[in-house]
Amino acid sequence: MTRQFLVAFFLAFVLQNGTCNGIKWLALFKTPSVLALNQTQHCKQLEGLVVSQVQLCRSNLELMQTIIQAAREVIKTCRKTFSDMRWNCSSIELAPNYLLDLERGTRESAFVYALSAAAISHTIARACTTGDLPGCSCGPIPDAPMKMKKSGSQANKLMHLHNSEVGRQALKASLEMKCKCHGVSGSCSIKTCWRGLQELRDIALDLKNKYLSATKVVHRPMGTRKHLVPKDLDIRPVKETELVYLQSSPDFCMKNEKVGSHGTQDRQCNKTSNGSDSCDLMCCGRGYNPYMDKVVERCHCKYHWCCYVTCKKCERTVERYVCKLETSRFSDRRKAF
Numbered sequence: 001m002t003r004q005f006l007v008a009f010f011l012a013f014v015l016q017n018g019t020c021n022g023i024k025w026l027a028l029f030k031t032p033s034v035l036a037l038n039q040t041q042h043c044k045q046l047e048g049l050v051v052s053q054v055q056l057c058r059s060n061l062e063l064m065q066t067i068i069q070a071a072r073e074v075i076k077t078c079r080k081t082f083s084d085m086r087w088n089c090s091s092i093e094l095a096p097n098y099l100l101d102l103e104r105g106t107r108e109s110a111f112v113y114a115l116s117a118a119a120i121s122h123t124i125a126r127a128c129t130t131g132d133l134p135g136c137s138c139g140p141i142p143d144a145p146m147k148m149k150k151s152g153s154q155a156n157k158l159m160h161l162h163n164s165e166v167g168r169q170a171l172k173a174s175l176e177m178k179c180k181c182h183g184v185s186g187s188c189s190i191k192t193c194w195r196g197l198q199e200l201r202d203i204a205l206d207l208k209n210k211y212l213s214a215t216k217v218v219h220r221p222m223g224t225r226k227h228l229v230p231k232d233l234d235i236r237p238v239k240e241t242e243l244v245y246l247q248s249s250p251d252f253c254m255k256n257e258k259v260g261s262h263g264t265q266d267r268q269c270n271k272t273s274n275g276s277d278s279c280d281l282m283c284c285g286r287g288y289n290p291y292m293d294k295v296v297e298r299c300h301c302k303y304h305w306c307c308y309v310t311c312k313k314c315e316r317t318v319e320r321y322v323c324k325l326e327t328s329r330f331s332d333r334r335k336a337f
């Protein structure tokens with residue numbers, strides 16, 4: 001099994017002949033881990049796959065665990081990366097039936113496409129180096145350039161392809177040089193270096209910064225074809241490193257299913273932070289309610305000769321805060337005066 005084959009397989013799987021719903025496969029994260037996936041009829045039991053993907057599954061059963069693993073990584077990493085934001089990526093778990101926040105050409109879907117693409121390459125690379133995928137143990141990181149018919153493509157499709165490419169480039173850029181010294185008493189007379197894979201979490205943080213500075217684009221004729229070009233600036237091509245989106249998102253302050261917003265009522269906020277998880281930003285100025293929470297910690301730890309540590313468990317109460325649903329009447333009235 002060559003790397004080229006693997007990359008082609010994963011691409012075929014994710015792209016599904018160019019339909020633009022390239023993140024429905026993330027529903028694979030729900031696959032029960034007890035499902036052995038060693039018989040072709042198991043493919044029908046997987047959620048979120050279209051007919052062409054079920055066929056790919058049947059003919060490449062041994063690769064499915066890797067794809068399922070990638071889906072799990074995307075969900076986990078997205079939720080973690082956005083846990084301090086109003087939009088906290090919880091809706092990704094609705095896969096394959098997304099709400100509008102991920103169904104349309106939004107900033108949020110730009111991030112999820114980029115992360116998914118990075119995760120696929122990341123998972124292949126990792127599975128190759130650990131020997132989980134036979135026949136691809138060493139060599140350069142597999143990259144998967146997208147190919148598609150340019151004519152007749154929709155703006156959304158262009159957007160998703162662009163953002164997926166940004167994700168893969170972010171993975172490539174994150175390959176860091178690691179070195180190790182050998183030699184007499186650490187003299188470093190011999191040094192070996194290699195390029196190592198970073199954690200997906202770090203790549204996701206890089207992509208989150210790109211999400212925060214993403215560029216709104218429009219589908220506009222440029223030369224003989226239509227391209228995505230930045231909406232607010234003079235005509236310039238979009239950069240290969242920037243995430244792009246077509247539709248603005250709501251501020252996610254209030255619940256509004258019509259626009260895919262869950263709102264931030266009852267979300268926990270941080271009174272001392274001045275970042276996006278601060279009570280002011282998280283609660284959109286509506287205010288917050290304190291509540292007491294118990295935390296259990298290890299305490300009174302003692303070292304015993306030789307060699308172990310024993311600790312006691314201590315309980316401590318801490319004050320936490322959750323966002324109010326609405327501005328209270330009282331503060332409304334106060335504002336009015």
Ligand SMILES: *[C@@H]1O[C@H](CO)[C@@H](O)[C@H](O)[C@H]1NC(C)=O
Binds near residue numbers: 036038039
């Ligand atoms: C599939 O895996 C299950 C559980 O590991 C095992 O019991 C079963 O025999 C396997 N079937 C085949 C066809 O290999």
Ligand SMILES: *[C@@H]1O[C@H](CO)[C@@H](O)[C@H](O)[C@H]1NC(C)=O
Binds near residue numbers: 090267268
């Ligand atoms: C994420 O946001 C949703 C909707 O506001 C909320 O129900 C959920 O508890 C949040 N998750 C976390 C981990 O804060």
Ligand SMILES: *[C@@H]1O[C@H](CO)[C@@H](O)[C@H](O)[C@H]1NC(C)=O
Binds near residue numbers: 272273
């Ligand atoms: C709140 O934010 C502050 C400052 O960023 C941080 O030190 C603290 O750990 C945070 N508290 C919680 C409960 O996350």
Ligand SMILES: *[C@@H]1O[C@H](CO)[C@@H](O)[C@H](O)[C@H]1NC(C)=O
Binds near residue numbers: 272273274275
């Ligand atoms: C608050 O924000 C400022 C500027 O954005 C930053 O320099 C400062 O370190 C932040 N303070 C805390 C406690 O996070």
